[in-house]
Amino acid sequence: MALLRLYTRALGMLGAERGLALVLAIASVAIGLVQLAEPILFGRVVDSLSRGEGAFTYIALWALLGLFGIIAGAAVAVFADRLAHRRHLASMADAFERAMTLPTSYHAERGAGAVVRSILQGTEALFWLWLGALREQLTAIVSIVLLVPTAISMDARMAAILGSLAVAYVVMSTIVMRKTRSGQANVERYNSLVFGRVGDVVSNVTVVQSFTRLQAEAAAMRTVMSDLLAAQYPVLTWWGVLTVLQRSAATITMVAVLATGAVLAGRGELSVGEIVSFVAFAGLLIGKLDQVTNFVTAIHRRAPALEGYFALLDAAQGVEEKPDAQPLPEPVRGDVRYENVSFRFPASEQGIFDVDLAAAPGRTVALVGPTGSGKTTTLSLLQRLRAPDSGRILVDGHDIAGVTLASLRRSIAVVFQEAGLFNRSIGDNIAVGRPGATLAEVEEAARLAEAHDFIMRKPGGYDFIIGERGAALSGGERQRLAIARAILKDAPILILDEATSALDASTEARIKQALDRLRRDRTTFIIAHRLSTVADADEIVVFDHGRIVERGRFDELAKGGGVFARMVAEGGFTVPSTEG
Ligand SMILES: Nc1ncnc2c1ncn2[C@@H]1O[C@H](COP(=O)(O)OP(=O)(O)O)[C@@H](O)[C@H]1O
Numbered sequence: 159m160a161l162l163r164l165y166t167r168a169l170g171m172l173g174a175e176r177g178l179a180l181v182l183a184i185a186s187v188a189i190g191l192v193q194l195a196e197p198i199l200f201g202r203v204v205d206s207l208s209r210g211e212g213a214f215t216y217i218a219l220w221a222l223l224g225l226f227g228i229i230a231g232a233a234v235a236v237f238a239d240r241l242a243h244r245r246h247l248a249s250m251a252d253a254f255e256r257a258m259t260l261p262t263s264y265h266a267e268r269g270a271g272a273v274v275r276s277i278l279q280g281t282e283a284l285f286w287l288w289l290g291a292l293r294e295q296l297t298a299i300v301s302i303v304l305l306v307p308t309a310i311s312m313d314a315r316m317a318a319i320l321g322s323l324a325v326a327y328v329v330m331s332t333i334v335m336r337k338t339r340s341g342q343a344n345v346e347r348y349n350s351l352v353f354g355r356v357g358d359v360v361s362n363v364t365v366v367q368s369f370t371r372l373q374a375e376a377a378a379m380r381t382v383m384s385d386l387l388a389a390q391y392p393v394l395t396w397w398g399v400l401t402v403l404q405r406s407a408a409t410i411t412m413v414a415v416l417a418t419g420a421v422l423a424g425r426g427e428l429s430v431g432e433i434v435s436f437v438a439f440a441g442l443l444i445g446k447l448d449q450v451t452n453f454v455t456a457i458h459r460r461a462p463a464l465e466g467y468f469a470l471l472d473a474a475q476g477v478e479e480k481p482d483a484q485p486l487p488e489p490v491r492g493d494v495r496y497e498n499v500s501f502r503f504p505a506s507e508q509g510i511f512d513v514d515l516a517a518a519p520g521r522t523v524a525l526v527g528p529t530g531s532g533k534t535t536t537l538s539l540l541q542r543l544r545a546p547d548s549g550r551i552l553v554d555g556h557d558i559a560g561v562t563l564a565s566l567r568r569s570i571a572v573v574f575q576e577a578g579l580f581n582r583s584i585g586d587n588i589a590v591g592r593p594g595a596t597l598a599e600v601e602e603a604a605r606l607a608e609a610h611d612f613i614m615r616k617p618g619g620y621d622f623i624i625g626e627r628g629a630a631l632s633g634g635e636r637q638r639l640a641i642a643r644a645i646l647k648d649a650p651i652l653i654l655d656e657a658t659s660a661l662d663a664s665t666e667a668r669i670k671q672a673l674d675r676l677r678r679d680r681t682t683f684i685i686a687h688r689l690s691t692v693a694d695a696d697e698i699v700v701f702d703h704g705r706i707v708e709r710g711r712f713d714e715l716a717k718g719g720g721v722f723a724r725m726v727a728e729g730g731f732t733v734p735s736t737e738g
Pocket residue numbers: 263503504506508509527528529530531532533534535536
């Protein structure tokens with residue numbers, strides 16, 4: 159059964175602390191035995207008293223077992239709680255790391271809100287499952303399982319009543335869980351939708367405000383919410399029905415036990431003490447069955463959240479590393495070669511086709527062409543964010559398919575059009591380029607990126623917190639931090655993907671010096687729409703519809719009668735006024 163699989167997988171995650179979990183499990187079993195002994199002792203005490211005998215041996219035994227139960231219970235409560243909390247955070251950290259290795263397309267499809275929810279809800283479900291299993295469920299199951307033979311050995315007829323109760327509970331819970339399965343999955347789907355929407359809208363709050371979208375967004379949200387409620391109500395009704403049925407079954411059982419007990423006692427086949435024991439058994443059984451069914455149905459209700467969590471853990475990484483992957487041999491020179499590389503987006507006609515490209519160490523290759531012609535895609539293959547369908551890409555003569563992702567990505571520094579900044583200090587954002595960099599190194603990189611002066615004008619300088627995605631900085635400032643980060647990374651291969659496209663001409667001219675300095679001695683791939691940026695490239699390759707249609711040096715291409723010459727003539731390339 160799917161639920162059992164989820165359950166065992168979740169419990170399996172406690173394997174990291176197997177020893178403690180085992181000790182807790184044994185303690186739980188012991189507590190279960192104590193709880194079962196209590197009704198028996200109760201009956202014995204009553205029988206002894208009714209026979210006019212002393213019952214102090216039983217009472218002492220009872221006190222002793224009770225004390226043991228209390229101590230064991232306290233120990234289990236404390237350690238199980240701590241264990242569950244510990245593993246809760248650990249599983250959250252695991253999911254976080256895992257989510258960060260998933261391809262960007264996964265995040266783009268699901269949205270940050272839904273991914274966050276998957277992690278939070280899933281780990282919370284795990285927490286309750288662990289805590290419940292360790293603290294109560296094992297005890298309850300031991301009580302139930304041992305209660306049946308104990309009761310049979312005392313009186314089979316009375317035991318049959320208790321047995322019927324247990325069967326009724328199992329049957330009723332199973333039916334209700336069946337009935338609510340698809341409804342529960344729908345509830346979860348709508349919940350996920352709500353969170354995805356909230357995340358999406360909150361992160362676009364400026365658009366919402368400037369386009370006065372508030373009402374429309376709020377209305378859309380209310381629609382999803384009412385769908386959610388519509389899916390939720392029938393599920394809640396079923397749970398209500400289950401509760402009523404369980405209460406009825408419990409009451410009927412109690413009455414049956416007392417009535418049958420009275421009849422049997424009248425015939426002299428059962429002692430008063432045994433009736434007392436059976437009434438206590440019935441109370442114990444009802445309590446434990448309630449506990450177990452509540453727990454099972456709670457898992458059932460959280461099953462979609464758990465499944466979402468496990469699906470996140472199991473989601474195929476965009477690009478798997480080969481088990482025998484080797485790091486690129488140091489020092490990496492930065493010799494890059496594309497051999498007949500083709501890649502097509504899944505379920506799409508678009509991609510890149512038969513791309514051949516070579517960049518010797520220290521050389522600059524410019525990729526130009528209309529937007530959507532495949533330039534960014536071509537360079538994403540070099541970073542192995544995606545894998546080619548055919549052909550291969552070599553760095554220093556090594557096929558990057560057989561290279562560890564960490565060593566490959568260590569060798570490549572990237573500056574995108576979007577700077578990609580964290581809501582942290584300026585210093586921390588630059589230090590992303592090289593963890594453990596000293597303050598002096600960070601400052602040096604900032605100077606080279608022409609960023610030091612503006613940073614010093616900020617309150618707190620390098621400690622200035624720049625807001626989400628660098629909202630407290632101008633576009634040019636953000637970009638210079640991204641460049642400083644790349645400088646600090648000091649990688650042999652550099653990718654500049656429209657790094658300066660969003661900037662005005664004079665800011666670009668200033669940043670260009672920083673970029674030229676950065677390009678020196680590095681293999682550079684540059685995507686740009688400005689003549690000044692591509693003019694001194696060692697080779698320009700022109701993309702159109704995913705294919706290289708032209709290649710050469712700037713003057714050859716500009717003079718020739720091809721696509722590039724036409725782009726220059728049509729002003730497809732802007733010439734900054736300060737070009738020099
Ligand atoms: N994840 C994706 N799924 C399907 N098509 C995509 C995806 N990403 C990009 N594309 C398409 O592939 C083409 C090339 O994109 P891209 O390489 O980003 O172009 P550019 O030359 O502007 O950098 C575009 O038409 C784009 O719409």
